[in-house]
Amino acid sequence: MPQTATAPTRRRQRPALSIRDRNRQRILIAAGEEFADKGFAAAKTQDIASRADLPKSNVYYYFQSKENLYLRLLENVVDAVLEASALLRECDDPAWALPAHIRARLHIARQWPHAYKVFASEMLHGAPHLPPEWLQRLHAESHRSLDCLAAWIDRGLLAPVDPQHLLLSISAATRTYVDFDWQIAMITGKSQPDGDDFEAAAATITRLVLRGTAPEPEAASRLRPLPL
Amino acid sequence: MPQTATAPTRRRQRPALSIRDRNRQRILIAAGEEFADKGFAAAKTQDIASRADLPKSNVYYYFQSKENLYLRLLENVVDAVLEASALLRECDDPAWALPAHIRARLHIARQWPHAYKVFASEMLHGAPHLPPEWLQRLHAESHRSLDCLAAWIDRGLLAPVDPQHLLLSISAATRTYVDFDWQIAMITGKSQPDGDDFEAAAATITRLVLRGTAPEPEAASRLRPLPL
């Protein structure tokens, strides 16, 4: 009995997800959870396989090695981080660019919470597993962001805070919403940050940054001094 | 030939550091560096021993197990973090207490950079190695801090930001100065944050927090509204 008359061969026409793609996806998800929980060294490929409900050899069949699996997991996040930084220079108004940057970073944490935590841990330990080429791109990007902030300060669009420390603070504050699940569990009963939490996070961080970096009232009129 | 006449038995009278204490200390320092670099799982007791210039068995002789060594390394930091949080309630003026708290946290990062990085990593992964009793103390402490912030907001001493997110942002921003050495190396040539960096960090974070949490001008007079 063909369910509802139409779309007879639809199932074959839409290869949806080949077994190959489906398995790769399940392994990546499992790897994200496992690496986020334990870190690279402590994570076991057997546990990743169990989480994905596949035999361990499939992990190697699809990803060749534990390290390669780890990198495939991180590449999306690294790209997203680079894009979030580039946002800083998309508009010459810090009152627009800073919130956009903050929201973009929080968006990464919401979209790939596990992979982003893995990235945070990787950075914390000095990025021992990232390919040099990725490091160079991250390096160059942070350099450009610093130049941008310094230029805004020069032109009086930002208060003269230390650009390095401002950027580090933003990066740290947003990155923290990756820890959020368990830090919050330490306090309340919630186990996963929901949409409201991200809104509250964006609001708090943006408020701290915007009000903390607004030029002095006597130097320019309150908060919309932007003379362009 | 007795070197210089005086102080004949001085060397015996001052046990200074017994071999035991000296070796324990050297192992702890080496462990801090190694755990900070690699994380708990990836750190090898052999490498710790090599760094301390001692045979591996001494590590086990003095500390019984890798995990115990790890905990002995962390206990100072955990205590210091608890004390820094308690500072928040030491004075009823947020304009004094918040900077004091921020400086105390940065002070920890400067005093024990390696152990603090280890602590940060431990928190990031959900504190899988900390004894439940330590976790309870950390839990209780953050709860008290939140109550304190909420009370200030109620009384109009702070702008109505989300206390949880404020605390997380402060914690994250200060904790970052642990990453500082290598994040900064990614940008400049410096390899260790010096005194000036910590001053700049304190200044930037304090500015962001104080100006971001100051009550609205129309709700109370600028920054010294404290109606007590």
Add this chain to the structure above:
DNA sequence: GTCTATAAGCCGATAGAC
């Protein structure tokens, strides 16, 4: 107390049947 030599177990990776 100190150190060498070794035991015991775990885990990443693969060979090879199906």
Add this chain to the structure above:
DNA sequence: GTCTATCGGCTTATAGAC
């Protein structure tokens, strides 16, 4: 393409000489 069975190396921890 899928999975089982196994290898080989590495690491924690200890036994026991000095």
